[in-house]
Amino acid sequence: MHIVHEPKITLLARQAFLGAPHIRWESDSDVAAQVTSEFAGRLCYLSFGPDAGFEGGHRLISGRTTNEEYLQNILRVRHGSVLEHGVWTFLFEGVSRALTHELVRHRHFSYSQLSQRYVDESDVAFVLPPEIREGTDAYDMWKESCEQALDAYRRLLAIIEEQVKDEPSKTLRRKRARQTARSLLPNAAETKIVVTGNTRAWRHFIELRGSPSAETEIRILAIAVLRMLQQEAPSLFGDYRITMGEGGVETVETEYQSV
Ligand SMILES: Cc1cc2nc3c(=O)[nH]c(=O)nc-3n(C[C@H](O)[C@H](O)[C@H](O)COP(=O)(O)OP(=O)(O)OC[C@H]3O[C@@H](n4cnc5c(N)ncnc54)[C@H](O)[C@@H]3O)c2cc1C
Secondary structure, X not given: OOEEOOOEEEEEEEOOOOOOOOOOOOOOOOOHHHHHHHHHHHHXXXXXXXXXXXXXXXXXXXXXXXXXXXXXXXXHHOXXXXXXXXXXXXXXXXXXXXXXXXXXXXXXXXXXXXXXXXXXXXXXXXXXXXXXXXXXXXXXXXXXXXXXXXXXXXXXXXXXXXXXXXXXXXXXHHHHHHHHHHHHOOOOEEEEEEEEEEHHHHHHHHHHHOOOOXXXXXXXXXXXXXXXXXXXXXXXXXXXXXXXXXXXXXXXXOOOOOO
16 A cells, blocks of 8 residues: 655646737846736836836836835735736645645635546555654554555445446446445545646635644645745745744744735
């Protein structure tokens, strides 16, 4: 039986800022999400500088600040829609179905998750909950329980495959067996999911799931995501401080909460 000890987090995609050829404006940032958000914010007040070249007779005002200062102010005044123009896609592997059940409650993300109806889970891995240490009674009990569940999955799968053997479609035959057998898999079963979200949605997720009251596995994931996004876009995520929380699990703080 395979046991997963930590999530694998991959940044799959980020956006590109193409700019508008007819507008004379440049940000001092080269991070597409930051530049796109700055552009969107400046459009609200036409603060691109007087020579930017917009048509329509409006008066353009000067664009004084740096990208970092500009986005800090957006966060401070909670001009949240501006943050929706920066987008990232992550691949999460080695996470439990328990974690993804909590993750998919976040309604502003887009998801594509491994199908337990389509994919055979006979050799599925199990994600060790962070509270359980190897070499303890809790570990032995947890491992034994996962092994029993996997054995039951395989046996039920074989029974249902036999039961539906007259189903002409091979795909449907497999789906019917797998969708039935998966009911025996525990929350610890490993899964993979692709998640796309904008800055505002990622910030909300990080605040809720990086907090001391969040479940430990998703908290570890949220903080790992935050670290990657802080590297990616410091003007959009640099306000968060990561501190050591109770039980040796990190937690997140910011003064610009729930933008
Ligand atoms: C510590 C913790 C414990 C939890 N325990 C439970 C539990 O026991 N049972 C349970 O069912 N869930 C539980 N949840 C999940 C929680 O209720 C939320 O579903 C989840 O955190 C998603 O966050 P969100 O609702 O803020 O919204 P998201 O979907 O992330 O949306 C972000 C924001 O958009 C706005 N929004 C989105 N949709 C709507 C809407 N339909 N109407 C109005 N505003 C909207 C809200 O302002 C919302 O905060 C828990 C979450 C945490 C962090």
